[in-house]
Amino acid sequence: MLRGVTEVLLSATGLGMIRGERVLFTGVSLSVAPGESLVLRGSNGAGKTTLLRILAGLTRPEAGEVVRTGLHHWFAHREGLKPHETPRTHLGLWAKAWGSDSDLDSVLAQMGLKRPADVPARYLSAGQRRRTALGRLLLEKRPIWMLDEPYTALDAEGRELVLELIEDHLKSGGGVVAAIHGESGFVPTNEVVL
Amino acid sequence: MLRGVTEVLLSATGLGMIRGERVLFTGVSLSVAPGESLVLRGSNGAGKTTLLRILAGLTRPEAGEVVRTGLHHWFAHREGLKPHETPRTHLGLWAKAWGSDSDLDSVLAQMGLKRPADVPARYLSAGQRRRTALGRLLLEKRPIWMLDEPYTALDAEGRELVLELIEDHLKSGGGVVAAIHGESGFVPTNEVVL
Amino acid sequence: MFSWFANPLRFMRLSNWLAPLCYALSALLIGWGLWQGLWMVPKDEYQGGDIMRVMFLHVPAAWLAMASYMAMAVMSFIWFIWRHEVADIAAKSIAPLGAVWTAICLATGSIWGKPTWGTWWQWDDARMMSVLFMFFLFLGYMALRASMDTRQKAARAGAILAMVGAINVPLIKFSVDLFTSLHQDSSVLTADGPKMAAVYLWPLLASGLGHTLLFAGLTQTLMRAEIWDRRTAQANAKLMAEG
Amino acid sequence: MRPAPILSAFQQALGEAWAGGAGALLPLGFFAGAAVLVPLGIGTDPQTLRAVGPGILWVALALSSLVTLERIFQADTEDGALDLWLQTGAPASAIAGAKTFAHWLAAGLPLALLSPLLALMFQAEASADLLRNAALYGLGGLAFYFWGGVGAALSATVRRGGLLISLIALPLYVPTAIFGALSMTNGPGSESAPLFLAASTLFALAVAPFAMAAALRLAAD
Amino acid sequence: MRPAPILSAFQQALGEAWAGGAGALLPLGFFAGAAVLVPLGIGTDPQTLRAVGPGILWVALALSSLVTLERIFQADTEDGALDLWLQTGAPASAIAGAKTFAHWLAAGLPLALLSPLLALMFQAEASADLLRNAALYGLGGLAFYFWGGVGAALSATVRRGGLLISLIALPLYVPTAIFGALSMTNGPGSESAPLFLAASTLFALAVAPFAMAAALRLAAD
Numbered sequence A, B: 001m002l003r004g005v006t007e008v009l010l011s012a013t014g015l016g017m018i019r020g021e022r023v024l025f026t027g028v029s030l031s032v033a034p035g036e037s038l039v040l041r042g043s044n045g046a047g048k049t050t051l052l053r054i055l056a057g058l059t060r061p062e063a064g065e066v067v068r069t070g071l072h073h074w075f076a077h078r079e080g081l082k083p084h085e086t087p088r089t090h091l092g093l094w095a096k097a098w099g100s101d102s103d104l105d106s107v108l109a110q111m112g113l114k115r116p117a118d119v120p121a122r123y124l125s126a127g128q129r130r131r132t133a134l135g136r137l138l139l140e141k142r143p144i145w146m147l148d149e150p151y152t153a154l155d156a157e158g159r160e161l162v163l164e165l166i167e168d169h170l171k172s173g174g175g176v177v178a179a180i181h182g183e184s185g186f187v188p189t190n191e192v193v194l
Numbered sequence C: 001m002f003s004w005f006a007n008p009l010r011f012m013r014l015s016n017w018l019a020p021l022c023y024a025l026s027a028l029l030i031g032w033g034l035w036q037g038l039w040m041v042p043k044d045e046y047q048g049g050d051i052m053r054v055m056f057l058h059v060p061a062a063w064l065a066m067a068s069y070m071a072m073a074v075m076s077f078i079w080f081i082w083r084h085e086v087a088d089i090a091a092k093s094i095a096p097l098g099a100v101w102t103a104i105c106l107a108t109g110s111i112w113g114k115p116t117w118g119t120w121w122q123w124d125d126a127r128m129m130s131v132l133f134m135f136f137l138f139l140g141y142m143a144l145r146a147s148m149d150t151r152q153k154a155a156r157a158g159a160i161l162a163m164v165g166a167i168n169v170p171l172i173k174f175s176v177d178l179f180t181s182l183h184q185d186s187s188v189l190t191a192d193g194p195k196m197a198a199v200y201l202w203p204l205l206a207s208g209l210g211h212t213l214l215f216a217g218l219t220q221t222l223m224r225a226e227i228w229d230r231r232t233a234q235a236n237a238k239l240m241a242e243g
Numbered sequence D, E: 001m002r003p004a005p006i007l008s009a010f011q012q013a014l015g016e017a018w019a020g021g022a023g024a025l026l027p028l029g030f031f032a033g034a035a036v037l038v039p040l041g042i043g044t045d046p047q048t049l050r051a052v053g054p055g056i057l058w059v060a061l062a063l064s065s066l067v068t069l070e071r072i073f074q075a076d077t078e079d080g081a082l083d084l085w086l087q088t089g090a091p092a093s094a095i096a097g098a099k100t101f102a103h104w105l106a107a108g109l110p111l112a113l114l115s116p117l118l119a120l121m122f123q124a125e126a127s128a129d130l131l132r133n134a135a136l137y138g139l140g141g142l143a144f145y146f147w148g149g150v151g152a153a154l155s156a157t158v159r160r161g162g163l164l165i166s167l168i169a170l171p172l173y174v175p176t177a178i179f180g181a182l183s184m185t186n187g188p189g190s191e192s193a194p195l196f197l198a199a200s201t202l203f204a205l206a207v208a209p210f211a212m213a214a215a216l217r218l219a220a221d
């Protein structure tokens, strides 16, 4: 945070997107500064996931621009788990790919995955799969978190856990962009309604 | 309901299940009578989905027995949608397979799928996929509904819609078994905690 | 009758003395058969000279290969219909043994074929091909079982395959009569009884019986190991349920 | 027994085989590719090509059916459609049979129909035999598809169960392959071979659906 | 450029190829199956078999690489892993190249190593040529895998893009196939053919990763 409060982690101006002859949104501008959270709102099919992919650089917008000043974590519907991967091997793979030296066992314990740590993903329960993917957020400190419906399939304790993670992350100067239906659980700094 | 109030739609006695050398549950007995709803509760990985599959006859229990007195609808995490299927073709297929004569357009309208009715599933948003699969419940009247986390990925209006469908179904003498995290939205007749 | 054998306890008690008996008898029979076959009987120039002595290994191996597949299929059938666990354990134990005997049949046949037919292997020969594929079926059966996550699923998948694959065995038996083959026709296991000269026939039959007993003994030993294994797993599951 | 689900399964599988713009054409492309690459590989001596022709087609048919079949039930297992099909009230064997038949219709039959063309490319003489052979390819292919379906259903839960399905299905293919190859030669036994081919196909049609059904219930478990 | 993600991609793909107990063995089984079925189909005249042998092996190599490759990127697209790989900060081309190389290592190289055995089964004389040929199969297979990877990446979003991938990859295979087949004959040009084969492989290694990267970004879009 050398350059003071004007520094932003993520900003976008004039984003517009068309999908299959249909205009999803136009003129969306937003920014996320350290410690700020942004919640994307809108009914089913409004374009939240699409906007999130644009912000992550996965999809090219039809109009507008995105500037990111740091790395980000990505957590979406599709967890990126292979059927034969276990929570341990999955998190181990990504720890290695990112050159992180986190302690796997403590990450697994924190996510409540001690028991199924060595069960292949094809046998995991829905919530256990989500927790595995969430574990990636703990492997490496990255300034921006992009979360698509982070509470899906989690039990009450899991929700609580995600909420804590988000709050800790915000407190330590990170930023969060999340698409959420229903209660967000935290008070977002900004909201974008699509 | 010829045989009076003692008639049950679904009953199970002494169900027990082992998965990968781990005992998920033992001695689970339950019954669902017309107009009754049963909510399965438990933390992630407790065995709710597994129990639901046993009740539906998809998985064989390690111990115990299940008796169903009628057909049931199945709505779970995996929607059964092929990537190239559209909401219209998917619902059309199952209407035909079940020999139902429901009006497809009205089902699509009721599920809020008028706009994306002809968009292939691989382009649908998460909520639109869920709504498509939910549409199957309206194609044919079946006494038992088995729902695995029915609110996942739905917006507020979608939640409302599911709630209404469930209440209508219960009122008309149907039964519901649902695995739900968090608020169920309705007051369940019974709860099973795993 | 099945239910009588289906009791694992009874099986354990029975096999406790039956398996060693099988081993002892088979050692005697195979020993005598080989002694006769390798040193005593005259060689047959028409069948390649001294190399024909491999017959006393080849033919019993061929019989056992076919018989073991049928046994596996029958055990699978019994398990599929009556769910007697011992039948499944038997099918599972027979598979690796059957694969070994089939491999012996292939190897010895191939070794015998080089001097007599001038080739190790003949691709369009129905008998050789069908024995080769029976070997693949044994391997496939084991691979399929290994790829399933629970015993119950392994048993179900294996049983389906073993029963469906059983069509292969009649084909092997009759392929020689149906198609032109380098391989000679059956002369022992025929409808009109054995047509082989007695000097060869007796040692051969002795070897055959010996191999059968050896096979039976080994099957029982593997089954005992498997039963111990399952008992341990059950005890573990119980412990975990309580703790 | 309700016939509606069975008919629907058939239509859905047929549609699916043609969907994605290319599904059913895979074996065709495969087949054509092989036909183009083979002469490139083995040289173009007409004598050799003619000798090799019919056999290559059998091989291509067997391989392509394996490739197609691996997906039939695996995709259904993964996306949850299998759960729905098992709960229609119709017998699973009839549904599995209908689906397999549809895939043969979409992928196996075109291969057989294309066979005279490929035979001609391989320097065969144009004659009525080519049409007779096309019928034999069709018949044999049907058996391949049904046995392959058993292998596919058995390995449906094993992602990338490639070797498994080959190990399981190839032995089941052998009788058909032997009779099929034999029926296109002039050797001894070639006269009765078509009959045996037909018998082995009938046997596959009668037995395979039940094995598939049992295997699919297992995959859903 | 961070090397860690590239190494991880390589290791992950290698592990994945061997996972499920059978993954990498698919092409092997395929190859062996073809080797078994071919003589059954085309007859067993040693003269014919010897002539046909090397070519059949090339065809089998091409076909088996197609089958394997179709999954490489399709599975990644479907389960969301592609999104993760594209966000590692390492160049997508390096990651795609590492993955393809791993799959060649797990499936293509064993095929090449197996080739002398299969040549012997096809009645070739045992000689040092068989080892030289194994090296050529390895080299040619590498080119097949990289071009096949381009086809696979292009058709990653098209479920069952079978035809697409064959249509795209087959033409790319042809130069390699021609030089490969030529280098195993005694015909004119057979001496320089290995050089051309090596050149075509180098070209594939240099160009294909960038094409794959572009195609993968498209698949994620």
Ligand code: HEM
Residues within 6 Å of the ligand: C047, C055, C058, C059, C062, C063, C105, C106, C107, C108, C109, C110, C112, C113, C114, C116, C117, C127, C128, C129, C131, C132, C172, C173, C183, C184, C185, C186, C187, C188, C189, C196
């Ligand atoms: C790899 C090649 C071979 C295979 C797979 C093979 C397979 C078999 C099989 C399955 C049987 C049992 C048939 C029955 O009882 O109906 C058998 C029996 C026999 N085989 Fe072979 N065989 C092979 C090579 C040979 C060769 C090269 C010879 C000798 C020239 C030979 C001689 C015999 C004899 C004498 C019998 C006993 C048949 C009888 O009298 O019933 N086999 N073989």
Ligand SMILES: Nc1ncnc2c1ncn2[C@@H]1O[C@H](COP(=O)(O)OP(=O)(O)OP(=O)(O)O)[C@@H](O)[C@H]1O
Residues within 6 Å of the ligand: A019, A020, A021, A022, A024, A042, A043, A044, A045, A046, A047, A048, A049, A050, A051, B116, B119, B123, B124, B125, B126, B127, B128, B153, B155
């Ligand atoms: N090829 C296409 N043709 C027509 N419409 C398309 C096409 N591709 C995408 N769409 C539409 O674009 C929208 C994509 O929405 P997106 O997935 O971003 O929604 P979302 O806001 O995340 O919804 P949800 O809350 O359901 O997750 C959907 O309405 C979808 O129908």
Ligand SMILES: Nc1ncnc2c1ncn2[C@@H]1O[C@H](COP(=O)(O)OP(=O)(O)OP(=O)(O)O)[C@@H](O)[C@H]1O
Residues within 6 Å of the ligand: A116, A119, A123, A124, A125, A126, A127, A128, A153, A155, B019, B020, B021, B022, B024, B042, B043, B044, B045, B046, B047, B048, B049, B050, B051, C149
């Ligand atoms: N082969 C296996 N080895 C070990 N554990 C297994 C195996 N198969 C399943 N399990 C365990 O069985 C449980 C299955 O749970 P199930 O999917 O029914 O949970 P759930 O209650 O629906 O959870 P969620 O709320 O997350 O959806 C999980 O804990 C899983 O880890």
Ligand SMILES: [Mg+2]
Residues within 6 Å of the ligand: A048, A049, A050, A148, A179, B125, B126, B127
């Ligand atoms: Mg969304």
Ligand SMILES: [Mg+2]
Residues within 6 Å of the ligand: A125, A126, A127, B048, B049, B050, B148, B179
């Ligand atoms: Mg669940």
